[in-house]
């Protein structure tokens with residue numbers, strides 16, 4: 001093992017060195033906090049256009065299903081597949097047509113998923129990954145913009161539907177209807193009209209999911225009332241071709257955005273005259289770009305440029321599971337593995353020695369997070385807040401362990417800064433950096449890896465703060481025991497303490 005004095009652990013930096021360590025740990029905590037904030041801000045920026053997903057190509061001749069005079073698209077925002085399967089009106093409509101499972105891609109966020117539906121291009125193709133603000137103009141190839149007379153009726157968040165070029169968007173003013181009755185009346189009127197394309201965006205289920213979670217009574221009630229509305233809409237236009245879908249589900253505790261199958265895969269159906277029934281609810285999911293291709297064909301439009309979705313019969317024959325999810329390349333994974341290994345090597349080179357066992361605080365912190373919230377995912381609301389108090393509270397066991405270790409080390413005067421840092425943080429920092437390498441990009445979004453970096457940076461920020469507190473306690477103990485206490489392992493008190501306070505004088509360990 002390296003001589004600790006080489007790394008500043010030699011005799012008599014004493015109390016000053018101890019407090020310097022506290023200060024450095026606090027500064028590192030602030031730096032990791034700031035880095036995490038910048039990282040999270042980068043999630044919400046659009047990226048450059050990317051390549052198309054690798055889907056089995058559509059056959060040269062699409063199956064014949066003539067366009068419909070009237071197409072009605074009902075999107076129940078945030079409706080989980082498991083709950084959709086219990087709804088009577090949706091079940092009846094789906095039983096008369098093609099019942100499907102649809103993979104919404106990633107991230108599972110309302111505006112980007114609608115972007116996929118209306119353009120036929122995935123989030124990665126368009127660069128619209130995690131946009132929560134409206135588009136300034138309709139995207140290229142947007143279907144509603146190509147259909148004269150297209151109408152959208154949005155229960156709330158009018159700006160989402162308003163981003164895609166509908167000729168008319170209701171409500172005319174404001175971002176939401178005054179109440180549910182006004183929304184439902186407007187939706188029924190629009191659906192019953194002669195407009196060639198009507199889109200009804202139901203948002204009460206998503207609102208209930210955010211407020212109380214999928215497992216709540218409120219969510220169930222919202223889903224049933226949305227289903228009742230669907231029944232009324234279908235009755236108002238029995239000859240129309242209906243597309244019914246959700247854009248994502250919700251966690252039992254509420255939240256969406258990640259790539260978990262329970263969030264990303266939703267129930268959908270296409271029903272109406274000339275649509276032969278087919279129950280695909282036990283088949284692998286097709287992709288949102290496939291549903292977009294079917295929708296464009298129903299409206300009588302050619303596939304938009306760059307759209308690679310297949311009509312439903314072809315998509316069902318070659319579902320290509322997971323093909324519309326972003327993935328890290330092999331080179332990226334290899335680079336991430338190297339970075340993780342560098343964290344371990346750093347601990348060895350910097351002389352952490354057996355003290356590196358304290359790195360287990362990081363494992364404990366992540367395990368405690370997972371016990372509270374599950375695997376880190378963009379569906380977990382706790383990964384977003386800048387301060388991250390809830391996630392930090394969940395990770396407390398790891399921080400307590402680290403603080404206790406730091407206090408003991410400080411009290412013993414073992415305050416060699418580099419070696420101390422390497423013991424506690426080299427391996428955790430290497431692991432977080434590896435996850436960052438896996439997801440780095442514009443935007444830095446990758447299923448699970450992005451959320452892991454957020455949680456990891458939070459652990460590093462609060463971990464440094466906990467270590468600072470622990471060192472501070474240790475410094476105080478050491479100072480009370482022996483003012484100007486020696487530093488380094490050689491100074492471990494093995495003789496009666498000469499401090500002013502005999503009660504506080506014994507070894508803290």
Ligand SMILES: [Zn+2]
Nearest residue numbers: 078206210256
């Ligand atoms: Zn939502």
